[in-house]
Amino acid sequence: MTSPARDPAPGPGLVARLRAAGCVFAEEEAALLLGEAVSPQEREAMVVRRVAGEPLEAVLGWAELCGLRVRVAPGVFVPRQRSALMVELAVDHLGRPSRQARRPVVLDLGCGTGALGAVVAARVSGVEVWATDIDPAAVDCARTNLPARGQVLLGDLFDPLPRDLVFDVILANAPYVPTTRIADMPPEARDHEHRVALDGGEDGLDVQRRVIAQAPDHLVPGGILVVEAGEDQAPIAAGLMRDQGLAAEIRHDEETYATAVSGTKA
Structure with missing residues:
Protein backbone atom coordinates (compact mmCIF):
# COMPACT_ATOMS: atom_id res chain seq x y z
CA MET A 1 0.00 0.00 0.00
CA THR A 2 1.23 3.48 -0.75
CA SER A 3 1.03 6.72 1.19
CA PRO A 4 -2.42 8.33 1.57
CA ALA A 5 -3.38 11.53 -0.18
CA ARG A 6 -2.95 14.87 1.60
CA ASP A 7 -4.99 14.95 4.79
CA PRO A 8 -7.44 17.75 5.68
CA ALA A 9 -6.27 20.55 7.93
CA PRO A 10 -6.67 19.60 11.61
CA GLY A 11 -9.02 21.54 13.83
CA PRO A 12 -7.58 23.55 16.74
CA GLY A 13 -9.59 21.63 19.33
CA LEU A 14 -8.12 18.28 18.33
CA VAL A 15 -4.61 19.70 18.16
CA ALA A 16 -5.01 21.19 21.63
CA ARG A 17 -6.19 17.87 23.07
CA LEU A 18 -3.24 16.01 21.58
CA ARG A 19 -0.76 18.66 22.65
CA ALA A 20 -2.13 18.60 26.20
CA ALA A 21 -1.61 14.83 26.21
CA GLY A 22 2.07 15.35 25.41
CA CYS A 23 2.03 14.60 21.68
CA VAL A 24 5.04 16.49 20.31
CA PHE A 25 3.79 16.44 16.71
CA ALA A 26 0.17 17.24 17.58
CA GLU A 27 -0.73 18.93 14.30
CA GLU A 28 0.65 16.11 12.18
CA GLU A 29 -1.08 13.49 14.34
CA ALA A 30 -4.37 15.37 14.16
CA ALA A 31 -4.16 15.48 10.37
CA LEU A 32 -3.59 11.72 10.21
CA LEU A 33 -6.51 11.03 12.54
CA LEU A 34 -8.78 13.29 10.50
CA GLY A 35 -7.63 11.57 7.32
CA GLU A 36 -9.04 8.20 8.39
CA ALA A 37 -12.28 7.19 6.66
CA VAL A 38 -14.25 6.54 9.86
CA SER A 39 -17.38 7.89 11.51
CA PRO A 40 -17.15 10.80 13.98
CA GLN A 41 -17.80 8.36 16.83
CA GLU A 42 -15.03 6.04 15.68
CA ARG A 43 -12.66 8.97 15.29
CA GLU A 44 -13.42 10.18 18.81
CA ALA A 45 -12.66 6.69 20.12
CA MET A 46 -9.31 6.81 18.30
CA VAL A 47 -8.51 10.21 19.81
CA VAL A 48 -9.35 8.94 23.29
CA ARG A 49 -6.98 6.01 22.80
CA ARG A 50 -4.18 8.29 21.61
CA VAL A 51 -4.68 10.76 24.46
CA ALA A 52 -4.53 7.81 26.88
CA GLY A 53 -1.04 7.01 25.57
CA GLU A 54 -1.47 4.36 22.90
CA PRO A 55 1.02 4.68 20.03
CA LEU A 56 -0.42 6.61 17.10
CA GLU A 57 0.40 3.73 14.75
CA ALA A 58 -1.57 1.29 16.91
CA VAL A 59 -4.53 3.67 16.94
CA LEU A 60 -4.42 4.09 13.16
CA GLY A 61 -3.69 0.41 12.53
CA TRP A 62 -0.81 1.20 10.18
CA ALA A 63 2.66 2.71 10.01
CA GLU A 64 4.60 4.13 7.09
CA LEU A 65 8.22 3.28 6.25
CA CYS A 66 9.97 4.55 3.12
CA GLY A 67 6.64 5.56 1.62
CA LEU A 68 5.04 2.14 2.16
CA ARG A 69 2.12 1.70 4.52
CA VAL A 70 2.19 -1.52 6.56
CA ARG A 71 -0.30 -2.97 8.98
CA VAL A 72 0.58 -2.95 12.68
CA ALA A 73 -0.90 -5.04 15.47
CA PRO A 74 -1.15 -4.67 19.27
CA GLY A 75 2.13 -5.48 20.99
CA VAL A 76 4.13 -5.85 17.78
CA PHE A 77 7.19 -3.64 17.35
CA VAL A 78 6.26 -0.53 15.37
CA PRO A 79 8.64 0.29 12.48
CA ARG A 80 10.90 3.26 13.23
Missing part, protein backbone atom coordinates in the same frame (compact mmCIF):
# COMPACT_ATOMS: atom_id res chain seq x y z
CA GLN A 81 11.91 5.76 10.57
CA ARG A 82 15.59 5.23 11.38
CA SER A 83 15.30 1.70 10.00
CA ALA A 84 15.09 3.20 6.52
CA LEU A 85 18.90 3.16 6.58
CA MET A 86 18.86 -0.65 6.75
CA VAL A 87 16.53 -0.77 3.77
CA GLU A 88 18.74 1.56 1.75
CA LEU A 89 21.80 -0.60 2.39
CA ALA A 90 19.91 -3.73 1.35
CA VAL A 91 18.51 -2.20 -1.83
CA ASP A 92 21.90 -0.78 -2.75
CA HIS A 93 23.52 -4.19 -2.32
CA LEU A 94 20.89 -5.95 -4.40
CA GLY A 95 21.28 -3.40 -7.18
CA ARG A 96 25.01 -3.90 -7.65
CA PRO A 97 26.03 -5.22 -11.10
CA SER A 98 28.25 -7.88 -9.52
CA ARG A 99 25.26 -9.67 -7.98
CA GLN A 100 24.45 -13.03 -9.56
CA ALA A 101 21.69 -12.95 -12.18
CA ARG A 102 19.16 -14.96 -10.19
CA ARG A 103 16.15 -14.12 -8.10
CA PRO A 104 17.47 -12.40 -4.94
CA VAL A 105 16.49 -13.94 -1.64
CA VAL A 106 16.13 -11.73 1.45
CA LEU A 107 15.58 -12.64 5.10
CA ASP A 108 13.81 -10.28 7.51
CA LEU A 109 15.07 -11.79 10.77
CA GLY A 110 13.07 -10.97 13.87
CA CYS A 111 10.68 -9.34 11.45
CA GLY A 112 8.05 -7.72 13.68
CA THR A 113 5.51 -6.34 11.20
CA GLY A 114 7.68 -7.45 8.27
CA ALA A 115 8.12 -3.82 7.24
CA LEU A 116 11.78 -4.12 6.22
CA GLY A 117 11.15 -7.09 3.96
CA ALA A 118 8.02 -5.49 2.55
CA VAL A 119 9.84 -2.30 1.55
CA VAL A 120 12.69 -4.24 -0.06
CA ALA A 121 10.15 -6.32 -1.98
CA ALA A 122 8.46 -3.14 -3.18
CA ARG A 123 11.75 -1.70 -4.41
CA VAL A 124 13.52 -4.74 -5.87
CA SER A 125 11.73 -6.55 -8.66
CA GLY A 126 11.26 -10.29 -8.21
CA VAL A 127 12.81 -10.50 -4.76
CA GLU A 128 11.87 -13.48 -2.59
CA VAL A 129 11.38 -12.51 1.05
CA TRP A 130 11.48 -14.86 4.01
CA ALA A 131 10.88 -13.78 7.59
CA THR A 132 11.03 -15.21 11.09
CA ASP A 133 9.98 -14.02 14.52
CA ILE A 134 9.66 -15.62 17.93
CA ASP A 135 6.45 -13.67 18.69
CA PRO A 136 3.28 -15.27 17.25
CA ALA A 137 1.57 -11.86 17.07
CA ALA A 138 4.42 -10.55 14.93
CA VAL A 139 4.26 -13.55 12.60
CA ASP A 140 0.52 -13.08 12.08
CA CYS A 141 1.04 -9.38 11.37
CA ALA A 142 3.98 -9.90 8.99
CA ARG A 143 1.99 -12.41 6.95
CA THR A 144 -0.42 -9.61 6.05
CA ASN A 145 2.38 -7.30 4.90
CA LEU A 146 4.82 -9.52 3.03
CA PRO A 147 4.41 -10.73 -0.57
CA ALA A 148 3.50 -14.30 -1.44
CA ARG A 149 7.03 -15.15 -2.64
CA GLY A 150 8.60 -16.54 0.53
CA GLN A 151 7.24 -17.42 3.95
CA VAL A 152 6.87 -16.00 7.44
CA LEU A 153 7.85 -18.59 10.02
CA LEU A 154 7.47 -18.77 13.79
CA GLY A 155 10.65 -19.52 15.71
CA ASP A 156 13.91 -18.28 17.16
CA LEU A 157 16.14 -16.51 14.63
CA PHE A 158 17.32 -19.00 11.98
CA ASP A 159 15.86 -22.12 13.63
CA PRO A 160 12.62 -22.43 11.60
CA LEU A 161 14.29 -21.94 8.19
CA PRO A 162 15.09 -24.77 5.76
CA ARG A 163 18.67 -25.86 6.35
CA ASP A 164 19.75 -25.44 2.73
CA LEU A 165 18.31 -21.95 2.29
CA VAL A 166 20.85 -19.14 1.88
CA PHE A 167 20.30 -15.42 1.41
CA ASP A 168 21.67 -12.49 -0.52
CA VAL A 169 20.65 -10.13 2.28
CA ILE A 170 19.83 -10.71 5.93
CA LEU A 171 18.13 -7.77 7.66
CA ALA A 172 18.16 -8.17 11.43
CA ASN A 173 16.63 -5.36 13.46
CA ALA A 174 17.19 -7.34 16.63
CA PRO A 175 16.41 -5.72 20.00
CA TYR A 176 19.38 -3.65 21.17
CA VAL A 177 18.11 -1.72 24.19
CA PRO A 178 20.00 -2.70 27.37
CA THR A 179 17.66 -4.23 29.94
CA THR A 180 18.24 -1.46 32.47
CA ARG A 181 17.40 1.23 29.87
CA ILE A 182 13.95 -0.07 28.94
CA ALA A 183 12.43 1.91 31.82
CA ASP A 184 13.76 5.09 30.15
CA MET A 185 12.04 4.41 26.83
CA PRO A 186 8.99 6.44 25.74
CA PRO A 187 5.81 4.90 27.19
CA GLU A 188 4.45 4.30 23.66
CA ALA A 189 7.13 1.63 23.27
CA ARG A 190 7.77 0.57 26.85
CA ASP A 191 4.13 -0.03 27.73
CA HIS A 192 2.69 -1.13 24.40
CA GLU A 193 5.30 -3.27 22.61
CA HIS A 194 6.17 -6.79 23.67
CA ARG A 195 9.35 -6.85 25.74
CA VAL A 196 10.88 -9.55 23.54
CA ALA A 197 11.09 -6.93 20.77
CA LEU A 198 12.92 -4.42 22.98
CA ASP A 199 15.18 -6.18 25.48
CA GLY A 200 18.72 -6.71 24.22
CA GLY A 201 20.19 -7.97 27.49
CA GLU A 202 22.85 -6.46 29.74
CA ASP A 203 24.64 -4.40 27.05
CA GLY A 204 21.90 -4.55 24.43
CA LEU A 205 23.79 -6.92 22.14
CA ASP A 206 22.78 -10.37 23.42
CA VAL A 207 20.57 -11.16 20.43
CA GLN A 208 22.90 -9.51 17.92
CA ARG A 209 25.77 -11.71 19.08
CA ARG A 210 23.71 -14.76 18.24
CA VAL A 211 22.63 -13.31 14.89
CA ILE A 212 26.18 -12.43 13.86
CA ALA A 213 27.58 -15.80 14.97
CA GLN A 214 25.06 -17.72 12.85
CA ALA A 215 24.64 -15.42 9.86
CA PRO A 216 27.69 -16.48 7.77
CA ASP A 217 26.26 -19.99 7.39
CA HIS A 218 23.10 -18.50 5.90
CA LEU A 219 24.67 -16.05 3.43
CA VAL A 220 25.66 -16.66 -0.17
CA PRO A 221 29.23 -15.65 -1.08
CA GLY A 222 29.08 -11.88 -1.37
CA GLY A 223 25.90 -11.78 0.72
CA ILE A 224 25.38 -9.10 3.34
CA LEU A 225 24.12 -8.97 6.92
CA VAL A 226 22.67 -5.63 8.07
CA VAL A 227 21.87 -4.86 11.72
CA GLU A 228 20.72 -1.73 13.50
CA ALA A 229 22.56 -0.57 16.60
CA GLY A 230 23.14 2.35 18.90
CA GLU A 231 26.01 4.58 17.87
CA ASP A 232 28.11 3.42 20.84
CA GLN A 233 27.30 -0.24 20.11
CA ALA A 234 28.23 -0.13 16.42
CA PRO A 235 32.01 -0.64 16.85
CA ILE A 236 31.33 -3.70 19.00
CA ALA A 237 28.92 -5.16 16.43
CA ALA A 238 31.45 -4.47 13.65
CA GLY A 239 34.14 -6.27 15.64
CA LEU A 240 31.86 -9.27 16.13
CA MET A 241 31.28 -9.40 12.37
CA ARG A 242 35.00 -9.28 11.63
CA ASP A 243 35.52 -12.13 14.09
CA GLN A 244 33.15 -14.17 11.90
CA GLY A 245 35.06 -13.33 8.73
CA LEU A 246 32.67 -10.66 7.50
CA ALA A 247 33.89 -7.36 6.03
CA ALA A 248 32.21 -4.88 8.37
CA GLU A 249 31.19 -1.28 7.72
CA ILE A 250 29.43 1.24 9.96
CA ARG A 251 26.98 3.72 8.45
CA HIS A 252 25.26 6.70 10.07
CA ASP A 253 22.31 8.82 8.97
CA GLU A 254 22.33 12.13 10.82
CA GLU A 255 18.83 13.07 9.68
CA THR A 256 17.14 10.06 11.29
CA TYR A 257 19.77 9.49 14.01
CA ALA A 258 20.25 6.01 12.60
CA THR A 259 23.23 3.68 12.81
CA ALA A 260 23.54 0.43 10.87
CA VAL A 261 26.34 -2.08 10.65
CA SER A 262 26.78 -4.28 7.59
CA GLY A 263 28.94 -7.35 7.18
CA THR A 264 29.72 -8.82 3.76
CA LYS A 265 30.69 -12.45 3.31
CA ALA A 266 33.84 -12.89 1.24
